[in-house]
Each structure stands twice: as structure tokens, then as C-alpha cells.
Amino acid sequence: MPLDEQTRLTRNSFQASSLGRTVNPPIQRGSTVLLPDAASLYDDDQLTYGITGLASPTALQTALAELEGAEHLTLYPSGLAAITGALLAVLKAGDEILVVDSAYKPTRRFCDRVLARFGVTTTYYDPALTPDALMALCTPRTRLILLEAPGSLTFEMQDIPAIAAAANARGVLTLIDNTWGAGYYFKPLAHGVTLSIQALTKYVGGHSDCFMGSAATNDPAIGQQMADAMWDIGWSVSPDDAYTMLRGLRTLAIRLPRHQAAGLEVARWLQDHPAVSRVLHPALESDPGHALWKRDFTGACGLFGLVLKPASDGAVYAMLDNLDLFGLGFSWGGYESLAIPCDPQLKTRTLPVSLEGPLLRLHIGLEHPSDLIADLDQGLARLKG
Numbered sequence: 106m107p108l109d110e111q112t113r114l115t116r117n118s119f120q121a122s123s124l125g126r127t128v129n130p131p132i133q134r135g136s137t138v139l140l141p142d143a144a145s146l147y148d149d150d151q152l153t154y155g156i157t158g159l160a161s162p163t164a165l166q167t168a169l170a171e172l173e174g175a176e177h178l179t180l181y182p183s184g185l186a187a188i189t190g191a192l193l194a195v196l197k198a199g200d201e202i203l204v205v206d207s208a209y210k211p212t213r214r215f216c217d218r219v220l221a222r223f224g225v226t227t228t229y230y231d232p233a234l235t236p237d238a239l240m241a242l243c244t245p246r247t248r249l250i251l252l253e254a255p256g257s258l259t260f261e262m263q264d265i266p267a268i269a270a271a272a273n274a275r276g277v278l279t280l281i282d283n284t285w286g287a288g289y290y291f292k293p294l295a296h297g298v299t300l301s302i303q304a305l306t307k308y309v310g311g312h313s314d315c316f317m318g319s320a321a322t323n324d325p326a327i328g329q330q331m332a333d334a335m336w337d338i339g340w341s342v343s344p345d346d347a348y349t350m351l352r353g354l355r356t357l358a359i360r361l362p363r364h365q366a367a368g369l370e371v372a373r374w375l376q377d378h379p380a381v382s383r384v385l386h387p388a389l390e391s392d393p394g395h396a397l398w399k400r401d402f403t404g405a406c407g408l409f410g411l412v413l414k415p416a417s418d419g420a421v422y423a424m425l426d427n428l429d430l431f432g433l434g435f436s437w438g439g440y441e442s443l444a445i446p447c448d449p450q451l452k453t454r455t456l457p458v459s460l461e462g463p464l465l466r467l468h469i470g471l472e473h474p475s476d477l478i479a480d481l482d483q484g485l486a487r488l489k490g
């Protein structure tokens with residue numbers, strides 16, 4: 106009997122065997138994955154559901170694992186989700202964790218609001234602690250040390266290899282938020298860190314149009330725990346977003362050196378400006394973290410801070426409001442330059458941050474640095490007046 110039109114409209118879906126070989130993976134959208142026979146439905150070795158394993162997320166995972174030098178890499182729907190997902194995968198009630206006080210602010214929010222409710226205790230530590238002083242904070246319950254270098258907003262460096270080695274010797278895990286290094290200018294796993302996290306939203310995406318995060322490890326048990334947690338929690342990443350990230354990743358190695366060079370040019374110009382007290386940028390020779398940065402990193406991105414000479418909030422906001430080329434907005438790592446005032450965020454830290462003047466953070470995009478310097482020059486002139 107011929108099929109009814111209502112039925113015919115639901116048939117004739119695309120068959121993979123007719124795919125042409127394009128340069129890029131297909132954006133294979135799918136929740137349901139069809140299996141060849143009934144027995145395959147419950148075969149864990151097969152792709153049975155579109156949560157993981159579709160074409161573009163798998164291609165991205167493979168490419169990022171290569172970048173991180175990792176055997177295991179999990180994708181998350183945002184950078185913050187990579188941090189929270191990795192922590193949820195490895196922690197249990199009763200654990201204690203040590204978190205650097207200069208960590209990305211929403212990381213702290215998760216520790217204080219969520220981990221605390223599930224019986225995980227967080228202690229915030231000074232990024233300036235020596236590895237020995239940091240290890241002295243460990244108790245028998247310390248399960249993990251969270252690092253971020255350079256620190257968010259204040260750009261302190263940490264002795265990552267020494268901390269990782271001491272933690273490994275004690276059986277304590279280490280997790281680093283490596284968004285600034287972008288997986289390109291710093292390789293955490295090669296320096297002994299257990300888990301390398303990135304907000305791909307920043308430089309890998311590179312165009313300020315997509316959220317995603319990754320967590321990479323060479324520990325097979327932790328790799329499995331992270332993969333399992335995706336299913337336990339119910340997260341997945343969109344194949345369209347994975348495609349967008351893969352597109353960004355192709356030019357990461359072209360874009361980052363441009364951000365680095367322009368960032369340093371602007372930073373050096375700011376160092377000599379009379380309205381500026383100091384520039385917080387580990388690639389500057391004058392920076393207290395320079396020696397560590399030079400030893401461990403192979404480059405710098407376009408994100409840094411500057412402390413102004415004392416000025417009122419009103420004067421600082423007027424300066425920012427009058428910048429033409431710098432957008433006022435959170436996030437960074439895109440092709441566009443951005444600026445934010447940081448003082449409201451510093452108030453949430455455990456250890457007091459006393460700077461001699463207002464703190465700004467700049468992201469130097471792919472515009473010509475001369476234009477950015479001219480824009481900052483007219484903005485800073487307004488600050489004085």
C-alpha cells in the first residue's frame with residue numbers, strides 16, 4: 106500500500122553515505138542517533154545519543170587535545186561550566202580545596218554558593234605565596250589546588266611547575282584556568298598540572314560570538330570522571346557552536362602574536378604616561394611576575410591591567426565613556442579592544458587589594474596599535490582635566 110502523504114513528509118532524511126568530502130566537518134545536528142540493529146541500542150561502545158560524538162564537536166575535541174598535549178579533553182557549554190564541571194567531576198563532600206584569591210570572580214561564586222552547600226570547603230590563598238607556604242595550607246582533606254596565572258584583573262604570576270610538583274608529590278590535584286595562555290602560550294599539562302581549563306569563549310573563538318569551555322588531562326581516571334559527569338549532569342555543546350570554535354581555532358596562532366605585539370606596544374606607551382602609575386603585564390621587564398612568565402610561557406595575549414594615579418570614579422568613568430575604539434564590556438579575546446574599570450570586582454576578594462589608584466583592564470584587539478594609543482591618549486587627557 107502506498108504511504109500517506111503525512112507519512113511521506115517525515116521520510117527521506119539525509120544519508121551520511123552521500124556526504125561529499127568538504128574541508129570542514131559537517132555541522133551534524135542530532136539528538137537521536139539511529140542504530141543499525143536493536144542490540145546496538147544498549148552497546149556503550151557505539152554512538153547512541155547526540156550528547157557527545159557528533160562530527161563537529163569531535164573534530165574540535167581532537168584539535169584541542171592536540172593543542173593541550175592531552176589524552177582526554179571534555180567540552181563544556183561555557184568557560185565557567187568547564188571549571189564547575191571539572192570540579193564537580195572530581196570533588197566529593199568533605200573535601201577541601203585551595204583557590205587562588207585572584208581567580209576569575211565567578212569561580213569564587215561557584216565555590217562559595219554551590220560547593221559549600223555540598224560540603225566542600227574553600228580556602229582562598231594569596232597568589233604571592235611561595236609553593237612551600239602554599240603547601241603548608243594543605244590539610245589531610247585537601248583534594249585540589251586551583252591556580253590561575255596571570256591572575257584575573259591583577260595579573261600575578263604563580264610558580265606553576267613548583268606548585269604542581271609539590272601537589273603531585275602529596276597526591277593533591279591541580280587545576281589551572283589557562284584562558285590567558287589560550288593553550289598556545291602556556292602548556293599546563295607539560296608543567297605537571299592535572300587539569301588544564303580554558304574559556305574557549307575568549308581567544309579560541311576569537312570573535313566574541315560564542316560560549317564554550319574545555320578541560321584537558323592526561324590522567325585516564327579523571328578523563329573518564331569528566332566524560333561521565335557530562336552525562337550525569339546533562340550537558341552537551343551545540344554542533345553549530347563547536348563548528349564556530351573550530352573556525353576560530355584555525356587562526357589562533359595567527360591572531361595571538363598580533364594581540365601580543367599590539368598589547369605590548371600599548372602597555373609600553375602607557376608605562377610612560379603621566380596619568381598612569383604602573384602597568385600590570387607579566388611580559389614587561391618591570392613586572393614582578395616577569396621572570397616566571399619568561400621561564401614558563403612562550404608569549405603573552407592582549408589582556409593586561411593598569412593602575413592609574415589617584416583619580417575619582419567620576420573622572421575614570423568619564424575617561425572610559427569617551428573612548429571611541431575601546432568598547433565597554435566584559436569578556437575578551439575577540440578581535441576588538443575593550444576596557445573595564447575593576448575596582449568593584451576587587452571588593453569581593455578575601456585578601457585586601459590595596460592599589461595606589463583605580464585599576465583598569467584593557468583588551469587589545471586587532472586594530473592598529475597607533476589608533477588605540479591615540480584613543481587612549483585623548484581619554485587620559487580627559488582624566489586629567
Ligand SMILES: *Cc1c(COP(=O)(O)O)cnc(C)c1O
Nearest residue numbers: 183184185209284304306316317
Ligand atoms: C571569561 C572567563 C571564564 C569563563 O568563560 P565563559 O565562557 O564566559 O563562562 C573563565 N575564566 C576566565 C579567566 C575568564 O576570563
